Amino acid sequence: MKTLVVLFTALLTLFCADLFSQVNFTSSNLPIIVINTNGQTIVDEPKIMADMGIIYNGEGERNNLVDEFNHYNGKIGIEIRGSSSQTFDKKSYAVETRIDEEEDLDVSLLGMPEEADWVLYAPYSDKSLIRNALIYKLSNEINRYTTRTKFVELVVNDEYMGIYVFMEKIKRDKNRVDIKKCESKDTSGTSLTGGYLFKIDKRDGANIEGWESSFVPFAGAWQRVFYQYDYPKETDIMPQQIEYLQDFIYNFESTMYLNKYSHPFDGYYDIIDINTFVDYVFLNEFPRNVDAYRLSTFLYKDRDDINPSLKMGPIWDFNLAFGNIDYYEAWEDDGFQIYYPIPDDFFQKPFWWEKMFDDPVFANKFAKRWSDVKSTIFSKERIFEIIDSLTVHIDEAKTRNFERWPVLGTYVWPNKFVGETYESEIQYLKNWIDTRWNWFDNNISTEYSSIDWKDPNEVEINMDISEEKIISTSDFYNSLINIDSLTLVVDSENVNVNRIENNYLISSNISGTYKLKLEGWYNNQRTELSSSYTINIGVTGVNDKLLPKEFSLEQNYPNPFNPSTTIKFSLPNVGDEYIRPLQTQLIVYDILGREIKTLLNKSMQPGEYEIVFDASDLPSGIYLYRLTSGNFIETRKMILLK
Structure with a gap:
């Protein structure tokens, strides 16, 4: 039924497009973006070359369509972006500022830090036009980075396209997700441990590569959670980096799977940055985002010597939040979406979210976070102030937008509420937030520790x-x-x-x-x-200048070997003036991943070590040996040839 409604809506908007495409547009209080594809059609991959100009005379100044392109005037690559939103006639676009077809161009646009990758988001089913901008602003105000936004009006090939939200694309960058670069040469030691940006999302688009979780999302599930590489890209990530990242997540999920997942030392607390997970839950649960945890879900990990913990975020894609959804009861202003079962949906959240949310330590941090922000950034007054500010800012442009896209009073998938006017859409949003805020405050404990x-x-x-x-x-x-x-x-x-x-x-x-x-x-x-x-x-202070500076696992020698070989590895001092021993394991596996022999499993001081592996009782073949020490994990291959 949903599919038929979506198809009907798409056909209806396509039929009406020509009737409403001619809007009297000459100037705006918003920046104006003009794109010329030079006769080409914008498609969903690959990006086509086009020209883009931006007219922006500064805050509070009028921008005229006949003004010079004074903010940007150059080349771009552009393609349609999104998944279900591609059924709408008003398309969202991915934009890359370029020098030419071979080279992109980092540039500061509309007050945002220099970069080359941008998004032109088209609010369509969200008739308030502001849901994404609202939650992104709130996230940044509680110091959880997500994309910065700027409302603009867009013209493509001399056709007025309405209000768009110009945004940063989520990516690794010192001004976006600030993690260490991970390059092709970073295949061993500490440099192998980060940074990584990855996500759980739909598998739309070309070259979507990643791996399936080893754990089902719930007992008896036929679905699997799929983690996708984002940085390094699937075309750039090295085999050693793939192995490290998959091993790291397997270790985390294995820990969460066990009954002792909340053990003070063996549990999950030292694997993740728990505060980022708390804020991710909070930022998704307050607006009751139907896609939370299972779609548009980003995670990242920096290099161990900077921060070894797994982090959640940034948040992304909230057009189906704040009551703007008619399935999975996500329009309801009570309850937690994290508990809502959707057993027949292909896209599932990882099993560990509910276990984590039920942990009293996590729940206590969640309650404290709500208490910290409910009278400041997330007060009703502050949220309504942001809404009023945004609606005043786009007041003039929104009239033209709905002339171009006459969806007010019309169901657009998956609206729960259909307002006849823009004012009624905003009032619905405010009413929903008001009752949701009350439910949060009545159901989250005030007696937190x-x-x-x-x-x-x-x-x-x-x-x-x-x-x-x-x-x-x-x-x-x-x-x-x-x-x-x-x-x-x-x-x-x-x-x-x-x-x-x-x-x-x-x-x-x-x-x-x-x-x-x-x-x-x-x-x-x-x-x-x-x-x-x-x-x-009984440990004395040391001068660690002579100790190894980073973890390393060397290739065994000789290789191939028969019947014995030597494996060398180095453990650095991870402390300051005192030697810090680390629990260290060296285990041999066969090519199918079955454990063959544990060569080492004990707490070890920093230093350089070598161990002789005797394989007299093993058949010829390829074997793997894996060193685990603290958060360091590295695996190498060796060949036994008899």
């Missing part, structure tokens, strides 16, 4: 072997709210921990560097968890 933990660099415990030291939990925080008790946990059975009221007696007969965390408890739930603090027992 909060601990201002001290920076791990400020607290370090140094002890001698067999020494007993009393540690107070108050040494690890500056202040706390709604906490009944604190417990201290360590990452090794080698450390003895005994509680004495609010203090802990710590001792060990085995030297090493260990980690401790503190757990905050409220109403019989663990609601707070600190970062790791360091305990050095």
